[in-house]
Amino acid sequence: MLEVSGLACVRGDRKLFSDLSFSLAAGELLHLHGHNGSGKTTLMRTLCGLIKESDGEIRWNGESIHRLGEEYTQDVVYIGHKNGIKDDLTGVENLRVCSALDGYPIKERQAWDALEKMGLRGHEDLPSRVLSQGQKRRVALARLLVNQSKLWILDEPFTALDVAAVDFLQSIIRTHIEAGGMVILTTHQEVNITKEQVKELQLGWKEAGHV
Numbered sequence: 001m002l003e004v005s006g007l008a009c010v011r012g013d014r015k016l017f018s019d020l021s022f023s024l025a026a027g028e029l030l031h032l033h034g035h036n037g038s039g040k041t042t043l044m045r046t047l048c049g050l051i052k053e054s055d056g057e058i059r060w061n062g063e064s065i066h067r068l069g070e071e072y073t074q075d076v077v078y079i080g081h082k083n084g085i086k087d088d089l090t091g092v093e094n095l096r097v098c099s100a101l102d103g104y105p106i107k108e109r110q111a112w113d114a115l116e117k118m119g120l121r122g123h124e125d126l127p128s129r130v131l132s133q134g135q136k137r138r139v140a141l142a143r144l145l146v147n148q149s150k151l152w153i154l155d156e157p158f159t160a161l162d163v164a165a166v167d168f169l170q171s172i173i174r175t176h177i178e179a180g181g182m183v184i185l186t187t188h189q190e191v192n193i194t195k196e197q198v199k200e201l202q203l204g205w206k207e208a209g210h211v
């Protein structure tokens with residue numbers, strides 16, 4: 001269970017959000033909404049422990065995430081809109097490095113299998129610099145197939161993906177939720193899971209006409 005209470009975050013001299021409270025239980029997905037610059041990425045990075053909140057508390061199974069440290073970070077996988085992959089490494093190498101850093105080291109064979117499932121057959125051992133944007137995204141998302149983290153935090157995960165890859169990502173998100181996992185994401189895409197499993201959170205203004 002993730003519990004957020006009275007959370008506030010300041011970037012530069014601006015307060016992005018304050019007094020933010022919500023919880024997320026096993027088998028639930030939180031869909032974050034908000035205009036550009038409303039603080040969605042900042043909130044996701046704060047929930048990962050990468051940005052320090054200026055007020056409030058984030059608890060994981062009743063304990064502060066800062067007190068839990070690595071015990072918490074091993075339960076979380078964060079995929080930001082920058083894919084976090086190195087151009088000079090192949091897909092296989094990138095996936096193995098990321099998985100090891102996530103705390104779930106994998107064998108070379110597992111990396112090849114995961115990349116094949118992500119539709120990258122024939123591209124597994126090319127340097128990532130020669131891959132298309134959508135292919136790089138697929139390499140980054142392959143982490144979800146080899147990771148046992150309970151909480152997935154995904155910043156615009158569908159960006160650059162074609163229809164088949166969007167469908168595949170929808171299916172792995174659905175499977176993760178049905179298995180009792182949790183997902184926090186921002187996307188302009190409808191997520192195809194049962195409405196009862198989805199919570200919505202709006203950051204920033206809500207006035208009609210605001211763009």
Ligand SMILES: Nc1ncnc2c1ncn2[C@@H]1O[C@H](COP(=O)(O)OP(=O)(O)OP(=O)(O)O)[C@@H](O)[C@H]1O
Nearest residue numbers: 011012013016034035036037038039040041042043
């Ligand atoms: N290190 C920083 N120093 C100062 N301001 C920052 C910093 N990082 C982010 N900001 C500002 O915080 C605000 C929120 O940024 P954030 O990336 O969280 O928004 P977002 O809702 O994810 O936006 P988008 O929809 O465009 O991706 C922006 O105005 C941004 O310029």
